[in-house]
Amino acid sequence: MLSQEDFKPVTLADRTFFEQHYALYPQVHSDNTFTNMVCWNHYAQYTYAFVEKNIILASTIDNTTRFRPPIGPRNPTLLRALIRLASDVSDNEPIVLIDPETALWMREVCPGINLVPDRNHFEYVYRATDLAELPGKNYLTIRRQINKFRKNCTNVVEPISKENWEDVKRFLIEWCEWKGCEGDPVLAHEKEAVFFALDHFDQLPVRGLIIRVFSKVGAISLFEPMNNDTALVHFEKGLPDCEGIYKAINNEAAVRLAKKFTYINRESDLGVPGLREAKLRYHPHHMVEVYSMKRDS
The missing domain is CATH 3.40.630.30 (Gcn5-related N-acetyltransferase (GNAT))
Incomplete structure (x- = not known):
């Protein structure tokens, strides 16, 4: 149902497509924004697949590809297919930047899945x-x-x-x-x-x-x-x-x-101590929390 052949590079020509989809499924984490992807493409090599009315994002840094959870209508079959694909091609952290609501859903679909908070990317x-x-x-x-x-x-x-x-x-x-x-x-x-x-x-x-x-x-x-x-x-x-x-x-x-x-x-502060202190000094109203899927050791 899902393979690496389904993914294609994010380019400037995709702006309208992403804006229309995100109007239906608003994003709260900067990494998923179209601007972030095209500006950092030289570093993170963003790709996406559009399957079953869902966008699935991936990025490749230092030859390691990691995926994001599906953005679109909840589809347990698609989620399981993504977990299989990510587990096959990625490292011990195959799916990242999972919002809390999606994390709850992933645990319902796949009881026992190992999801851990990723504070550095809050x-x-x-x-x-x-x-x-x-x-x-x-x-x-x-x-x-x-x-x-x-x-x-x-x-x-x-x-x-x-x-x-x-x-x-x-x-x-x-x-x-x-x-x-x-x-x-x-x-x-x-x-x-x-x-x-x-x-x-x-x-x-x-x-x-x-x-x-x-x-x-x-x-x-x-x-x-x-x-x-x-x-x-x-x-x-x-x-x-x-x-x-x-x-x-x-x-x-x-x-x-x-x-x-x-x-x-x-x-986020990316775990940089000085940057974390500077951001906390401005007293945030809330944090955008995210989780990562960890491969069972």
């Missing part, structure tokens, strides 16, 4: 108004840092557009030199993903902001609608020239997104 979701208004004592330090930035650094906020794309690209090159992308494969892949988003800005649902500091681009944010009540921030970068600029770009994006969305998803 995503942080905040109230948009919290990030925009930074209310109360919880955000006192962040407010002070933003106020200090605005006082000490002459800055202007602009939407990303064709007129400033080249400035944004120069910023990214400088950011990569500062971060040492050449010696860090993860950052090098991220740079390529951001460049893809910029090069195909008109073909993707993303929008963005920049902050110019003393006329030079000092920070960027790229985001998009994720579902009816949630916006997703894909990329957020800043240079160290002015203290507090990261917090400023976070706030500027939130001010604009809060006009349309209740929540803002700021993705």
Whole structure:
């Protein structure tokens, strides 16, 4: 019922297909978004199958293919076929990014299946108004840092557009030199993903902001609608020239997104201690929890 021959690469031409399907089955985890897949395709080699009105996603990193649970009407036969295929071709973690509701269903269909929480890929979701208004004592330090930035650094906020794309690209090159992308494969892949988003800005649902500091681009944010009540921030970068600029770009994006969305998803921390601390410091409203299927040892 399901084989590797059913899967084909995710390409820019598939945008309408995914948007129509996700309108019926809204997504809450950033990895499943069309923008994420095409921007990171150079690294994760995303493919998909459309079987029995379900989309099944897969990604291949370092020659290891892992699958996502079916997105569509519940179909126990299809689920069992996916588990067989994934178990045949993947490693000891054949199906990943399983949401809690789907995890319950998988346990009903396959009692005894080994599903474990994947904390490193839990995503942080905040109230948009919290990030925009930074209310109360919880955000006192962040407010002070933003106020200090605005006082000490002459800055202007602009939407990303064709007129400033080249400035944004120069910023990214400088950011990569500062971060040492050449010696860090993860950052090098991220740079390529951001460049893809910029090069195909008109073909993707993303929008963005920049902050110019003393006329030079000092920070960027790229985001998009994720579902009816949630916006997703894909990329957020800043240079160290002015203290507090990261917090400023976070706030500027939130001010604009809060006009349309209740929540803002700021993705996972990938288990990076410093990143986890930074995300927790903003007091998430809830986490997008996910599970992985583990092969029985």
